[in-house]
Amino acid sequence: MTTTLQAHPPGDRAADTGLIAVFADLLGFDLEPVLAELAHIDAVEQAVRDAMARHPGTADRLFHATALLTPTHNVMRSPEFHLPHVRELLERIGAGADTRPATDVEICITMSKASAVAPLTSSAMGLYFRAWTNAGLPDVANIAATSRRHEALESNEIDNHEAACRRHIRVPTRVLGAITCDGFHYGIAADCRYATANDAAPTSRTER
Known part of the structure; x- marks a missing residue:
C-alpha cells in the first residue's frame, strides 16, 4: 500500500476511519494495516500544517509542496523513517x-546499504551517526554518545563526507514546478497567493 496525500478538512479522517471499520467488518479483513496507513497520512499532513504555522510567509508554498514529500525508499513506508x-x-x-540534496534519512539509508557491502571507515560511521542523530531517529545502542565522540575526533572529515553524500545521492527531480491553486486548502476556501495568480476562477477543490 502506497502513501497517498490528500487534502482532508479537520475531522474528516475520523469519519473515513469509521466507514472503513464498517466495511472491514462486513468483508472480514484485517483493519490494522489500513488504520496504520491512515495514521501515517495524518501524521504527514500534520507535519505540513505545523510547518505552515512555523513559516507563515511561505505557508501557501508549503501546502502545495506535498508532491516532494513522497517516500524515496521502501524503508520510508514506516513513519519512523518517513x-x-x-x-x-x-x-x-x-x-x-534547495530540496534536491539528500536528507538525513536518505543518508542513513545509503550508509546502511554501503555497510552491508563493506565495512565503513571511522569517519563514514561518524556521518552515519550524525545523520541518524540529526534525523531524530531512536537512540538505539547509544548512538548519540557515539556520534559525539566521532564529532570530537573527526568532524572535518565528516563534514566532507556529508557534503559529498548529499550531492551524490541528491534527487534532481525533487523541485517544485509551477503551482496552481483552485482556491481551497483542506477543502476550505483559502486566500492563496497561487490562486490569485490564476486567470480562471476556482472550480473544484485541490487534491493532494
Whole structure:
C-alpha cells in the first residue's frame, strides 16, 4: 500500500476511519494495516500544517509542496523513517532552500546499504551517526554518545563526507514546478497567493 496525500478538512479522517471499520467488518479483513496507513497520512499532513504555522510567509508554498514529500525508499513506508525525511524537506521549503540534496534519512539509508557491502571507515560511521542523530531517529545502542565522540575526533572529515553524500545521492527531480491553486486548502476556501495568480476562477477543490 502506497502513501497517498490528500487534502482532508479537520475531522474528516475520523469519519473515513469509521466507514472503513464498517466495511472491514462486513468483508472480514484485517483493519490494522489500513488504520496504520491512515495514521501515517495524518501524521504527514500534520507535519505540513505545523510547518505552515512555523513559516507563515511561505505557508501557501508549503501546502502545495506535498508532491516532494513522497517516500524515496521502501524503508520510508514506516513513519519512523518517513516523517523525519518529511520534516527536513518542509523546513527547506519554508526557508526557500534547495530540496534536491539528500536528507538525513536518505543518508542513513545509503550508509546502511554501503555497510552491508563493506565495512565503513571511522569517519563514514561518524556521518552515519550524525545523520541518524540529526534525523531524530531512536537512540538505539547509544548512538548519540557515539556520534559525539566521532564529532570530537573527526568532524572535518565528516563534514566532507556529508557534503559529498548529499550531492551524490541528491534527487534532481525533487523541485517544485509551477503551482496552481483552485482556491481551497483542506477543502476550505483559502486566500492563496497561487490562486490569485490564476486567470480562471476556482472550480473544484485541490487534491493532494
